[in-house]
Amino acid sequence: MIAALLEDKHLEELLRARVRQLLESGQISLFLGYERQESLPGILPSSVPCIIRDPSDVARLVFDRVCHRSLVKYLLDLPTGGDSKERRAGLVVRGCDSLALQRLIQDHRVSREEVYLLGIPCTGMVDKRKLSKVYPQSPSVSLESILDDTCLGCDTHNPVIYDELLCEKVSEAPSSVVDFVQVRRLEALSPDERYKVWEAEFSRCIRCFACRNVCPACDCRQCTLESNDPGWITKHTSISEQFMFHFIRAFHVAGRCVGCGECERVCPMGINIGELNRKFMKDIRELFGRDNPKMPRDVEPLGKFNPDDPEEFL
């Protein structure tokens, strides 16, 4: 049964018990987790972000393979400063979430002391599109066959920061992201051919900004896309404005993307903007010798000028 593939009841019990203790002891004032959505006939099971403030609500919490969104950006919604205690939040973090949180910490948008992290070594989430092909009944489905591609290529299954782990660490497989197969394919095209590819992709974009809003590297207090004066970009969707939007987005996350894959997952128009992020990762790897370009660090290669930086076109 597919339902059984998705769940881990034991882990869920541990999670609920720990959250209850943390809330009751006052160590945290709220917990960011996931709850199962009401099941609808014929519709894929899905777990969505929720905020638990009352210990008697912990039974709502789940952790399964359909917890698609990352929770860390919700931290930015919580009031901060003054005597607000809301930021004393607990949350679950998988490997990619921990990278995302590191990003917010390094950008001084969240402080490490404010958050209590229940780490979950994670072996992958399922891909909704793959799941929809076999759901609800298909007796012989392997987990592998329905896992998300980003998860299949993940090299950070274990959280890199946490306060405690809810289960044993898992072994890290070498990343397949670093193969950059699709990036290489795009690089091999002529500039004109490449332009055509992106023109077709960007012309489908509806500027819903779901990609920006889920992105942990898009954490500016005031996004340039919402600036009217100067208006870097308007709501007009001519192809030049579409390129402008995508350039702005891609360059602003260059060297800061943690490779969680959220932008691609949420895009309603199936635009493969992740390839742009991976192109930057590949360049950073090759030009600056960073083995793991998606691991946040104090000083990013693109965040500091070094006299011996490669300067091919200057």
Place this chain on the structure above:
Amino acid sequence: MSATITVDLEELETQLAGDVSRRFDVYVPVDENGAVVFRRLTTPASGWLKRSVSLTRSVLPANKLLTPQTDPVLRFQGGPTDYEVSDAAASTDLVILGVKPCDARALKLLDKVFADESDIDQVYVERRQKTVLIGVACEKPEPTCFCKAMGVSPWSSDDCDLMIYPMQGLEGLALKCSSDKGQAFLAGMHLTIRELPAETSEEIEAHYRAIPQPLSEFVGHPEALSLDSFELPIWGRISERCLSCGLCTYLCPTCYCFAVVDKSLGERGLRARCWDSCMFPDFLKMAGGHNPRPTKKERVRQRFMHKLCYTHERYGQIFCVGCGRCVEKCPVGLHFVDVLSQLRRELAGGGGDGL
């Protein structure tokens, strides 16, 4: 209205790609990297008609072709004090083929907003008059579809000019005319037409009627919300997970909000109506800086009160046609069906009026 007929698929395809395309801008659904989108028919490969009518619902509703994301209003040139202004609003003769019944119904709802006698949007009305809607009955609804619950029949020709029934096992392609415009359009193509006996026509309807739509049964028949629902405590809670993106409103066939935006390039520029979304934090921000909907609570409430209450107060209709797009695509599952369920529970618990 009129009888069901059949036409020859190839003959229709040739006509649409040939003569009709010279007289109209013809838009058809195509599959682009897994996303079904409407594109202008320019140099179609043979067999396109069969492919188009067998596609699932498009990601963007067909009716958005009448209210495009960037819709030119006027051009200006000159400056700094003296501008020449010219009209840029345009409407063309349009054929949209492959319109699903939910999107066709959405246009009927938008008519109440833009083509109401007391409140006419000239460009919209002109486009509406110049557009031929060729619908296609739903052979395989998505699991997220619940149009039946919202009073739409996935086979109904009511809201289109012509309706295609892409059912297997018929000789030729079954069609039905449902307006004078459709009749005239069909006559203009000079196709070989065969009229189907009444029984076959009934069989076709029975075929489509029998296609299940489980989510519709779950949704039942929603009633409108009362104005008092504005104060329900539920809004704060359900909105916590919203991402404040514009996905749900941009994909919704019954959402129509826009902003008027100027873009200037040196001494010339374009003023256009551009889609805007009540889910964006700055949607209602005033020139002086005040924002009457500062948090997600007010914005999510606006979206659902608008659909379930305000439009009902004003036009007598709930503004949802059950297309299921928000159900399928909202990144955090904050969609019409989920919110409706939660509202029902809240109202049942609080002893309020039912939905």
